[in-house]
Amino acid sequence: xxxxxxxxxxxxxxxxxxxxxxxxxxxxxxxxxxxxxxxxxxxxxxxxxxxxxxxxxxxxxxxxxxxxxxxxxxxxxxxxxxxxxxxxxxxxxxxxxxxxxxxxxxxxxxxxxxxxxxxxxxxxxxxxxxxxxxxxxxxxxxxxxxxxxxxxxxxxxxxxxxxxxxxxxxxxxxxxxxxxxxxxxxxxxxxxxxxxxxxxxxxxxxxxxxxxxxxxxxxxxxxxxxxxxxxxxxxxxxxxxxxxxxxxxxxxxxxxxxxxxxxxxxxxxxxxxxxxxxxxxxxxxxxxxxxxxxxxxxxxxxxxxxxxxxxxxxxxxxxxxxxxxxxxxxxxxxxxxxxxxxxxxxxxxxxxxxxxxxxxxxxxxxxxxxxxxxxxxxxxxxxxxxxxxxxxxxxxxxxxxxxxxxxxxxxxxxxxxxxxxxxxxxxxxxxxxxxxxxxxxxxxxxxxxxxxxxxxxxxxxxxxxxxxxxxxxxxxxxxxxxxxxxxxxxxxxxxxxxxxxxxxxxxxxxxxxxxxxxxxxxxxxxxxxxxxxxxxxxxxxxxxxxxxxxxxxxxxxxxxxxxxxxxxxxx
Numbered sequence: 123x124x125x126x127x128x129x130x131x132x133x134x135x136x137x138x139x140x141x142x143x144x145x146x147x148x149x150x151x152x153x154x155x156x157x158x159x160x161x162x163x164x165x166x167x168x169x170x171x172x173x174x175x176x177x178x179x180x181x182x183x184x185x186x187x188x189x190x191x192x193x194x195x196x197x198x199x200x201x202x203x204x205x206x207x208x209x210x211x212x213x214x215x216x217x218x219x220x221x222x223x224x225x226x227x228x229x230x231x232x233x234x235x236x237x238x239x240x241x242x243x244x245x246x247x248x249x250x251x252x253x254x255x256x257x258x259x260x261x262x263x264x265x266x267x268x269x270x271x272x273x274x275x276x277x278x279x280x281x282x283x284x285x286x287x288x289x290x291x292x293x294x295x296x297x298x299x300x301x302x303x304x305x306x307x308x309x310x311x312x313x314x315x316x317x318x319x320x321x322x323x324x325x326x327x328x329x330x331x332x333x334x335x336x337x338x339x340x341x342x343x344x345x346x347x348x349x350x351x352x353x354x355x356x357x358x359x360x361x362x363x364x365x366x367x368x369x370x371x372x373x374x375x376x377x378x379x380x381x382x383x384x385x386x387x388x389x390x391x392x393x394x395x396x397x398x399x400x401x402x403x404x405x406x407x408x409x410x411x412x413x414x415x416x417x418x419x420x421x422x423x424x425x426x427x428x429x430x431x432x433x434x435x436x437x438x439x440x441x442x443x444x445x446x447x448x449x450x451x452x453x454x455x456x457x458x459x460x461x462x463x464x465x466x467x468x469x470x471x472x473x474x475x476x477x478x479x480x481x482x483x484x485x486x487x488x489x490x491x492x493x494x495x496x497x498x499x500x501x502x503x504x505x506x507x508x509x510x511x512x513x514x515x516x517x518x519x520x521x522x523x524x525x526x527x528x529x530x531x532x533x534x535x536x537x538x539x540x541x542x543x544x545x546x547x548x549x550x551x552x553x554x555x556x557x558x559x560x561x562x563x564x565x566x567x568x569x570x571x572x573x574x575x576x577x578x579x580x581x582x583x584x585x586x587x588x589x590x591x592x593x594x595x596x597x598x599x600x601x602x603x604x605x606x607x608x609x610x611x612x613x614x615x616x617x618x619x620x621x622x623x624x625x626x627x628x629x630x631x632x633x634x635x636x637x638x639x640x641x642x643x644x645x646x647x648x649x650x651x652x653x654x655x656x657x658x659x660x661x662x663x664x665x666x667x668x669x670x671x672x673x674x675x676x677x678x679x680x681x682x683x684x685x686x687x688x689x690x691x692x693x
Contacts, residue, residue, distance in 0.1 A: 172198075176211075185215040193224050202231035209241060218245060236262045243274075252283040256291055263301050271308045272338045285315035303333045307342060314346045322346055335366055344376040353383035371401050378411070382418045390415075391423055405431050405438055412444060421448045439470040446474065450481050459494070467502055476512055483516055491516065507533065507540040514546065526550075541567055545577060552584060560584065579604035579614045586621040597621050612642030620650050628657045645671060649680035656688060664691065 176191025192208035195201065205228035212221035222245050229238035243258035259274050279285060289312040297305045306329050313322035326343050329336060340363025347356035357380035363373045374397050381390035394411045401407065408427045415424040425448050431441045446461035462478040465471055475498055482491035495513045499506040510533035517526035530550065533543050548563035561584075567577040582600030585593045601617045608614055619634030635651040648671040655664035668691055671681055685692055 173204075176207075180211055185211045186217055186220065189215060189217075189220055189224060193220075193227060196224075196227055196231065200231060202228060202235070205231050206237075209238070218248070221245065234265055236266060239265075247278075252278050253287060253291060256288055260292075260295050263304065264298075271304055272311060272342070275308055275311055279311075279315050285312045288312055289316055303329060303336050307336060307339060310346070311342055314342075314349060319346065319350050323350070339363070340366065341370070341372055341376065344373070344380065348376065348379060348383070353380040356380040357384070369400060371397055375411075375414075379414055382414060382420065387420060387423060394423075394427070405441070409438070409440060409444070416444065416448070421451055424448060439465045439468070439474075443470050443474055443477070446477060450477070455481060455485055467505060471502075471505065472508055472512070475509060479512065479516055483520055488520060488522075507537050507543050510537075511542060511546055514550075518550075539570065541571065541574065541577075545580075548577075548580070557584060557588065557590075573607055575604045575607040575611065575614065578607070579611070579617050583613075583617040583620065586617065586624045589624055594621065594625050598625065610641070612638045612647070615641065616647045616650060619654070623650070623654055623657075628654045632658065643674070645675040645678040646680045648675075649678075649684045652681070652691070653684055653688070656691060668692070 172191050172195050176188045176195065179185075179191060180188035189208045189211035192204050192211060196204035196208055205224060208224035209221060209228050212224045215221070222242065225238045225241045225245065229235070229242065232238065239258045239261045243255045243262075246252070246255035246258060255274070255278070259271055263271060275288065278288065289309065292305065292309055292312060295305065306325055310322040310325040310329070313319075313325065323343075323346060326339065326346065329339060330343070333339070340359050344356045344359035344363065347353070347359055357377060360373050360377035360380060364370060364377070367373065374393050378390045378393040378397070381387075381393065394414075397411070398407060408431060412424040412427040415421070415427070425445065428441050428445055428448075431437055432445070442461045442464045446458045449455075449458035449461060458481060459478050462474040465474040475495065479491040479495055482488070482494065492513060495509050499509045502509070510529065514526045514530045514533070517523075517529065527550075530543065530547050534540075534547055537543055544563050544567055548560045548567070551557075551559040551563070561581060564577050564581040567574055568581070571577070578600050582597045582604060585597035586601070590597075598621045601614065601621050604611075604614050605618055615634055616638035619631040619638060622628075622634065623631035631654050632651075635647065635654055638647045639651050648667060652664045652667050652671070655661075655667065668681065671678060675681075
């Protein structure tokens with residue numbers, strides 16, 4: 123379409139052009155705002171522009187630009203509301219650093235607002251920084267005494283957070299009259315998790331006298347009693363808790379656990395039935411209850427809980443896995459096999475096939491186990507390499523090395539591009555002393571995938587560990603290449619230290635081995651670190667680590683070998 127310009131627009135354009143000609147004089151114009159007072163309230167041009175850009179970016183879905191614009195404005199005007207908007211926009215973007223920056227600025231501008239502290243606590247949890255997360259929760263408690271510290275700590279412990287540093291951090295926090303009961307309960311929880319059972323029980327007993335209605339008190343007392351192998355006391359605590367909070371499912375579950383531990387199976391089943399009736403008969407709840415019975419060796423109640431879940435097409439695979447284990451425990455081999463085979467491809471598929479094949483081997487039916495695995499490879503070709511690998515391991519465990527060798531060679535020929543099978547063959551030939559065969563397979567793996575850090579490291583470490591003449595420089599080059607691909611891999615850190623030691627530089631080896639031991643405390647790394655410490659005349663540290671390793675590991679062949687070479691270590 124051709125634009126039709128309004129006549130007045132043409133006149134206006136002519137006047138503007140004329141003005142431009144007038145303004146093109148060499149005489150410089152004075153800034154009309156040069157002597158204007160500075161803006162102390164409201165938005166200046168830059169501030170308004172920044173906010174408008176942030177608003178428009180947010181409407182277009184450009185949340186990072188929106189967040190940065192709001193954050194710039196928040197810092198410019200010290201406005202908590204703008205920092206909050208920056209954090210809100212950042213939550214929709216995949217930039218956790220920006221979100222944390224916005225949340226921290228929000229907290230600085232609104233120190234009494236618990237929302238930014240909660241957000242920072244969530245971010246710390248996502249990073250696994252439990253100490254920082256606890257700091258934020260303590261900030262919240264300090265400002266409003268919120269009672270969510272115990273649930274947070276229970277979640278942290280369940281996720282594997284070490285209790286000792288959290289306990290030390292909590293003990294340094296000064297309680298106030300409105301927070302001391304919450305802190306006492308949280309401290310007792312961490313004491314129990316840290317093995318300080320007597321101290322935890324004393325603290326909980328005092329708290330029961332002072333604040334018997336404290337949320338979570340009786341549940342934690344029951345749980346601590348269970349951990350202390352006092353199921354009768356745990357039952358009493360759970361019943362006291364139910365007097366304060368009737369129908370609490372967690373207390374009913376603890377009561378059932380206590381009754382199971384005491385052998386009161388009829389009473390336990392009555393409680394678990396009540397849980398199912400009152401709190402929804404869900405597969406997850408049935409699975410959790412069945413697991414309680416199985417942990418105490420009561421297969422009958424567990425089976426009764428699980429069987430109703432097999433009547434539909436959406437049965438979780440864990441149900442069949444648990445039923446298979448129950449049938450196996452009861453000596454019902456064919457039933458167990460039936461349950462294991464019902465698990466489809468996906469979660470628990472290989473676990474079920476491994477359980478079935480192992481069961482048949484243990485029953486003295488290796489040919490049936492091998493037939494079963496061969497049929498499963500035909501039925502599930504995508505999982506055939508893993509099933510081959512499983513059968514080889516079972517044959518090795520049963521002492522049928524020649525059959526395992528033949529099967530693994532067949533598997534590698536059938537699946538030449540499969541890294542798992544070729545790596546397995548490389549490691550087996552190494553264990554049997556054929557380093558040349560191992561190197562051939564590892565070279566093929568590296569050619570197929572030049573970024574296979576495990577294969578590169580395995581080859582480099584083998585050359586270094588065996589101190590093959592003239593190949594230590596090559597070994598170091600390979601290990602450093604693996605390290606560049608996976609800089610935090612503890613096995614590679616161990617190799618980085620060990621090759622330096624083999625090259626005659628124990629001082630350079632030490633920090634690498636210390637990092638490896640910190641990340642992966644296994645007996646082989648311990649043996650390497652002990653030897654290097656000994657060579658550096660750090661004899662006390664070497665002997666201390668030796669004692670620690672012998673207590674920590676049931677078997678320690680590398681340490682035994684080290685003691686044969688350095689018997690003075692044990693003196």
